[in-house]
Amino acid sequence: MKLHSYAVGAWQQGADDGTLVTDAVYGEPVALVSSQGLDFGAMVRYAREVGGPNLRKYTFHERAAMLRALAQYLQARKEQFYALSYKTGATQYDGWFDIDGGLGTFFSYSSLARRELPNERFLVEDDPLTLSKQGTFLGRHILVPREGVAVHINAYNFPVWGMLEKLAPGLIAGVPAIVKPATQTAYLTEAVFRAMIESGILPEGAIQLICGGIGDLFEHLNEQDSVTFTGSAATGRKLKVHPNLVAHAVPFNMEADSLNCAILGQSVEPGDLEFELFVKEVAREMTVKAGQKCTAIRRVIVPKDKLEAVLEALKQALSQVTLGDPRRPEVRMGPLVGAAQRRDVQGVLEQLKAQGCEVAFQGSSELLGGDWEKGGFMPPTLLYSPKPWESGAHDLEPFGPVATLMPYGSLDEAIALARRGKGSLVGSIVTYNRQEARTLFFGCATHHGRMLILNRENAQESTGHGSPLPLLVHGGPGRAGAGEELGGVRGIKHYLQRCAVQADPTTLVALSNEYVRGAKVREDVVHPFRKYFEDLEIGESLLTHRRTVTEADIVNFANLTGDYFYAHVDEIGARDSIFGKRVAHGYFLISAAAGLFVSPAPGPVLANYGLEHLRFIEPVGIGDTIQARLTVKSKSAKDPKPGERPTGVVTWAVEIFNQEGKTVALYDILTLVERKPAVQNSTASA
Incomplete structure (x- = not known):
């Protein structure tokens, strides 16, 4: 089948010579993907001239109600999305992160907006600031929707959540969107998007979809527009410096893959509940989505005297992971997105071995369904870096079920190793010692967008290392892209223009629909x-x-x-x-x-x-x-x-x-x- 793009209010079919996308499990053809023939300039104009005005007619609360209704509509159809998700290599557990996680973000932002935002079409950000002695001259910050389009470029690993987590804050802000999913899994994104259009809930022009390349899309953007990108750091850096984006100072939010770490505290002993939690978290992050997560644990930083114990426990956990067709209930881990991705991961593995990393464990290659040659299967692989300061694991990322063990001698060394990642989306600290947690957190905070401190008291309710939450910032400094997504109301503000207004109190009341002391x-x-x-x-x-x-x-x-x-x-x-x-x-x-x-x-x-x-x-x-x-x-x-x-x-x-x-x-x-x-x-x- 040919995937369609949705542009200027109509579905448009791609060319016959598009990119062939195959099933990650059996290597069977799934779809042809091409954006050839799309008028990208027309898409941008349509978003600005039709989608934007249509969305801005509504208040934050009214747009939030649309989001909730849309989430309910999609939730009633999620089983058909799961059926397609298996083709990407995702197990049902993996699909829960992607599909249910995406719908949960819609629900969460809908509730957040109605709870914390006014029932207005603008946002008054702070209290009035007195700028004069008698109080007749005041200042205030008012946020209004940008009159452009938000372009969302998403990675292949989360074809549903990646789209919905970006759409949620932007649509509530009143800004239309053009969504560009990664080609390898665009068929799942297209199915969810098609249901969104069929629902008729969003106003005309609110969302458009590009299946295939973006052509000259960036040439048509200006200062009212914005771009969000999720993917490799190398690709993100190239897009970020596009001449037209630079010329118009188009906001570019990048969320890139990073070499995230998990640190086991020195105070944790084998047999402690925290030791078990650490091993479970590392094993889970290596195998969920077959390790294809921008938040996955890549560096496992443990005390030298606990190294053997951690290694043996991880071997035991990973040896129980079964590979195969993700439709089968006994399968714990599906394939990578395809054979080409497996070759990429294996290539990075060879580079890591050349730089001193050793293979400490590799899981079984036995399959419970699926095709080893045509699919993207790869067993979970644990590396060991005997010289962690010289390890290439601080620079090279195998985007698959791979992690590297690194020993440390002191908390200062653990912090320094964590910071060698040059900026990460998330790090985990597992310890029940609060002073140890404090030392590690403040040592690592400057280099991480989010830190999970896991222990016996929060383990039951913790969402885990790799689960971004709508109310918290998702992003990180340096290699991670230096961007921010989600973060509750903060995420909505990314799509609003902050304008400082200076006026007398009574005029401020007329502008803000909020009484200001000193006004008539x-x-x-x-x-x-x-x-x-x-x-x-x-x-x-x-x-x-x-x-x-x-x-x-x-x-x-x-x-x-x-x-x-x-x-x-x-x-x-x-x-x-x-x-x-x-x-x-x-x-x-x-x-x-x-x-x-x-x-x-x-x-x-x-x-x-x-x-x-x-x-x-x-x-x-x-x-x-x-x-x-x-x-x-x-x-x-x-x-x-x-x-x-x-x-x-x-x-x-x-x-x-x-x-x-x-x-x-x-x-x-x-x-x-x-x-x-x-x-x-x-x-x-x-």
Whole structure:
């Protein structure tokens, strides 16, 4: 069959003389892959002129809802994706990382966006910055979607997860994408992509697909566009310096294969649970996806006096690995992506042996199904480097089921060996000794994008060395590419343009849809707690009546709470304190302020949802008079669950001040407010 690309809103078939892709297990033909005939300039224009405007019409929450719906649609069809995944050499366990892992990233980012981002089409990043003495000139950072296209170039080892983990943050940001999968496994990517288009969930132009080469695609990119790349460091460096990318300063995020390591702590003894965890983790990382992971452990750094014990334990674990057709349940490891990849790995192995590495163990070549000659099978291979400082394993990566044992004499030596990788995506430290973990972590952190510290307390729930998580950064310095992917909201910000705006407080409110202290407020005869979510306006405010704080207030609050701190109840002690007198409890002020502004009757305000950013600024003593101002700061509609009444969260800015007009406390309170039953959609607008 011929793979199709999806360009300018239509499926387009490749040429007859494309690249033939074969089954990794039996070497049988699977697909012809070619992008010949694609108009790459038209694809870029279509993304900018159709996809971008269509996505930017929606808020973060609305785009997150699309992502969730898309994940559910794909999840219902994942068995057909597994059937194709076996052809890539992946076992069902391998497919779980790729297929379910990719869908999990969609689900995770959908939840993250609705939880941590506003229901807006832009993101206000930080608190206002005062740029003048009187507070009439403020600064703030607002992030908006780039008006270009994100080009995602993916590696062959994760044809599903590689695509979805890049699409998730970009689509939520409101940026359309062009996906270019690696040719060897593009047939699986194309199947998942085809289902995404068939779902009709994403707006027109949001995503496009290139099966085959990228032609002159880079020639059409400009400063509004971005490129993400996953693959070999050598290829990434060539693409990164493309003249047009350099000329337009196109952001280029590279995530390259790296020589990741696992370090066994000196304090760990054979028989310890940490020793077993270390061996299990190394063996798993060598065999999952047949070692074809950018996060796989390549260097196994162990204390000299534990070397023999580790070697014997790894031999025992790896000898139980069965090779063959990944469809068979008894098969533990499938083939590499193809015979050509096996030849590449074997070539690197020969170079490593020439540079002093020895073969310490090689697994059985017996197959449980599959074709040894036509497929990409290779047994797990453990090398030993007797002179680790001179080892080529710090520079050469066999991208397959291969790892190299390296002995160390001290923690400083272990750190230095780990750093010889010149930048890694991930490293693991296995120890139950916290001081040892601290020394190794801070010694290695500068050279790693992520560090797993594994011990008996987290082993049950740990996702393991090689599993990137949506909420954490995936990337690393140096050889690993110096890029960052995922990382929660941080990943979404990669596709947003940060713009610093300088303006007066009231103008900032108009731009940000968020009240800023010092801006003009609006007051109404109707108490704000008597209004539905839709009727409340940003900047709507209530100035309360006043209340004088008495000694009885302080004593009663102390008796009620049991807080007899000397500054509140000890006249002599308080006189010698930083206040010079007895003062009211800070939490009494908050409680008293609530009494000033709360409307007690049942109404649209349903519940207190939380309190944030509390600061006590000036002390309040006996005889001082307080007053409060309550102002609508921001609003965010919540997605109602079936059977629930529709609600939204309203954030109120609260300022408590004294008889001299001095601010004594500042904070935000969040309330759950009922929406009008007939209104289901967000009222937020850009």
